[in-house]
Amino acid sequence: MKKRLLVAFLLLLPITALKAGEHKALELSTIQVIPIQDSGNNREYELYIKLPEKYEESDTKKHPVIYYTDALWAVEILSATTEYALEDAILVGIGWRKGMPADENEWSSRYRDFKPVLPSDNKDNDKESFKGEAHQHLAFIRNDVIKYIESNYRANPDNRTYFGYSFGGLFGVYALISQPDTFQNYIIGSPSRLIGTYMDSRLELEPNKPLIELPKQTNVFIAYGALEKELGATVERFVSELKSQKLANLSIEPVVIESANHTTAFPKTSVRSIYWLADKVKH
Numbered sequence: 319m320k321k322r323l324l325v326a327f328l329l330l331l332p333i334t335a336l337k338a339g340e341h342k343a344l345e346l347s348t349i350q351v352i353p354i355q356d357s358g359n360n361r362e363y364e365l366y367i368k369l370p371e372k373y374e375e376s377d378t379k380k381h382p383v384i385y386y387t388d389a390l391w392a393v394e395i396l397s398a399t400t401e402y403a404l405e406d407a408i409l410v411g412i413g414w415r416k417g418m419p420a421d422e423n424e425w426s427s428r429y430r431d432f433k434p435v436l437p438s439d440n441k442d443n444d445k446e447s448f449k450g451e452a453h454q455h456l457a458f459i460r461n462d463v464i465k466y467i468e469s470n471y472r473a474n475p476d477n478r479t480y481f482g483y484s485f486g487g488l489f490g491v492y493a494l495i496s497q498p499d500t501f502q503n504y505i506i507g508s509p510s511r512l513i514g515t516y517m518d519s520r521l522e523l524e525p526n527k528p529l530i531e532l533p534k535q536t537n538v539f540i541a542y543g544a545l546e547k548e549l550g551a552t553v554e555r556f557v558s559e560l561k562s563q564k565l566a567n568l569s570i571e572p573v574v575i576e577s578a579n580h581t582t583a584f585p586k587t588s589v590r591s592i593y594w595l596a597d598k599v600k601h
Contacts, residue, residue, distance in 0.1 A: 349393065353416075354466060356458040365463065366393050366411030369471070371401075373408075380474035381408045382599050383467060385459065385501070386481035387489060388428065389413040395585060396481065399592045404599065407479075410467055412459065431455035432482070432489035434496075434516045452492045460500055476502065479595055483507035483584055487540075488516075491556070494538065495520060495530050503595055506540040507587040508580050514552040517559060529559055532567040537598050539591045541573040543583030550574070 350367040366389045370381060384400070386392050389411025400407050415427035433450035467473050480501040482490040487509030494504050495516075520529060540557065542550050557572045571594060575583040 349397070352466075354462060356454075357462050358454055358457055361458075362416040363458075364389070364413040364416065365466075366390075366409070366413065367467075367471075368393075368397055368409040370406050370408065372405075373472075376472075378472075380472050380477075381406055382477035382479065383408045383410055383473045384479045384481055384595070385410045385412065385463065387412050387432065387486040388425070388483065390425075392481070392483065392588070395588045396592070399589050403589075403592050404596045407599075408467070408471060408473055410463070412463060428485050432485040432492075433512065434488075434492045436512065436515055437519055438515075452489055453496070455489070456493055456497060456500065460497070464500075477599065479503040479505065481505040481507075481588075481591070482509075483587065484580065485510050488512055492516065494536070498530060498536055499533050502535065503537045503598060504539070505587075505591040505595065506538065507591070508542045508546060508549060508583050509540075509553065511549050511552045513556055517556055521559075528563050530563065530565070530568075532565055535567050535569070538568065538570045539573065539594050540570065541575055541583065541587045541591065543575045543578030543580060545577070545579040546583070549580070 348368055350365075350369075352365040352367055354363050354365055355361070356363065373381070382404070384396065384404075384407050386396060386409070390413060393409075393411050396409060396411075400409060414425050415431070418424055418426055430449065430451050432452055432455065434452045435450040464478070468475055478501045480490050480493060480503070482488075482505070484507070487506040490504050490506040491509055491513045493500050494506075517529065538560075540553060542553050544550070553572070557570060560568065560570055573587075573590060575586045575590075578586060
């Protein structure tokens with residue numbers, strides 16, 4: 319019904335004709351862009367915040383929150399999917415670092431922010447920009463992003479979800495292993511093969527300690543494309559390691575996206591994971 323009303327409303331709006339060759343950018347009026355600073359190192363980022371359509375109808379209702387990285391790449395598909403599958407959720411996209419050097423891409427910070435510290439980071443010939451600082455980025459999300467959202471919106475602190483794809487999926491694995499209480503639900507899509515290196519380094523560093531310790535119920539959706547053979551083998555090894563620990567508080571849903579490679583698995587992973595999450599939130 320609300321979709322029909324929206325269409326009817328749009329049809330009543332005055333149409334401003336554009337001259338040939340002119341264009342204007344489409345603005346998503348439901349999404350707020352909020353600047354935010356990492357208090358640990360003064361780096362600047364942006365949050366893309368979308369509130370549920372019925373958010374203003376209640377002064378007391380707490381909403382589940384989906385935090386996702388690579389905000390500019392994922393905002394449209396997650397916004398559209400939650401509109402139908404999880405319309406009560408608050409979406410919080412975390413953008414890339416602002417003010418990157420002119421000789422780097424606007425998304426280059428993801429290679430530093432999402433990567434855990436690995437043994438190779440100690441090599442003298444490694445570029446500084448590719449050394450892992452996921453620990454700092456996770457601290458930023460915990461201390462600044464989540465604090466901001468839960469201080470300014472009716473966000474349910476017991477119903478946080480993380481969504482990350484590719485290197486963002488690697489960051490999700492890092493958060494799950496190092497500080498799993500950050501989120502209740504983890505959606506990890508086609509993570510970098512570095513998850514194997516990170517897992518092995520953790521197991522070697524602390525051989526008598528489980529890879530993960532969960533203080534509360536944690537739900538994990540992890541997927542990769544069927545054509546991602548090498549990555550798939552690494553993900554399966556990671557899943558097997560988690561299952562071998564027989565953790566009572568862990569629910570894990572491994573998914574293989576049929577006929578998909580690293581690029582084409584993204585939209586299917588996004589849609590399937592949000593419907594999976596909707597079922598978790600309802601129950």
